[in-house]
Amino acid sequence: MSKPRILVARAVFPQTLARLEQHFEVESNQADATWSQPELIARLQGKVGAFTTGTERIDATLLAACPDLKVCANMAVGFNNFDVPAMSARKVLATNTPDVLTETTADFGFALLMATARRICESEHYLRAGQWTKWSYDMFAGAEVHGSTLGILGMGRIGQGIAKRGAHGFGMNVIYHNRSRLTPELEAACKARYVGKEELLKTADHLVLVLPYTAASHHAIGAAEIALMKPTATLVNIARGGIVDDAALAQALKAGRIAAAGLDVFEGEPKVHPDLLTVPNVVLTPHIASATVTTRRAMADLAADNLIGFLVDGKPLTPLNPEVLG
Secondary structure, three states, rough: OOEEEEOOOOOOOOOOOHHHOOOOEOOOOOOOOOOOOHHHHHHHHOOEEEEEEOOOOHHHHHHOOOOOOOOEEOOOOOOOOOHHHHHHHOOEEEOOOOOOHHHHHHHHHHHHHHHHOOOHHHHHHHHHHHOOOOOOOOOOOOOOOOOOEEEEEEOOHHEEEEEHHHHHHHEEEEEEOOOOOHHHHHHHOOEEEEEHHHHHHHOEEEEEEEOOOOOOOOOOOOHHHHHOOOOOOEEEEEEOOOOOOOOHHHHHHHHHOOOOEEEEEOOOOOOOHHHOOOOOOOOEEOOOOOOOOOHHHHHHHHHHHHHHHOOOOOOOOOOOOHHHOO
């Protein structure tokens, strides 16, 4: 009996491919070519499954052109590359990789907060350029972290991880805003207090964004929201590009409207708004918050487990639209 055919749309660990090849006829992309939508559609012909990485758009147009497709497994916790309603309408299962990257991403979020607040990248560039000739009392004086107020917009697993690091590790006063309030037990574990969005923006010394990207959260932080923040505040985005209006943020940074920003995600990435590249008070990283070998292996393994679980055993581990299983 022939094996089901699947597409692995981006380069992945060889061990992951070897596991998949035990169960499927695999077309892989170890050259890590960037395919256009028509190229992706062509590659998916005759395939029942796809291993995606968050950059491949699975929408109604693609689904209509790929009638054999039954499952798409994202190697990411985010899934804004999936049109889940369209997938559900076509009875195509969508899966993601929650939980396995929570702690690593929270670590990175806090690292980005520290680098932003303490002006680490600015000072390194200064040193590398040979500009450091003497010490001065106010050289790259940044913002206090310990004992300051940490604001978190979006309080899922990663937001809670950042809250715990701030409260327990740095004695920070943690406030948060979320679509729904946490249980009293979770608030106590995080030492976090629920506030309205406006209070969050006005009060936070360091604001970290960890909310999912949806149509409702597009430009959740724009010029009006930045105007509410303290001029000494910092802003960190490890959520998704599009949650922040990057052009408005660049202008605010240039004008000194807020002190600094740290960004791991961008609108239209891998392109970055050119104005962000010209301001010194922003730390920029290329969407690497989950990038440790252990975590990326765990993400790849879970995506593979979802494909195997659904196509071989009929039991995916982390479905996003389980109603299609019925």
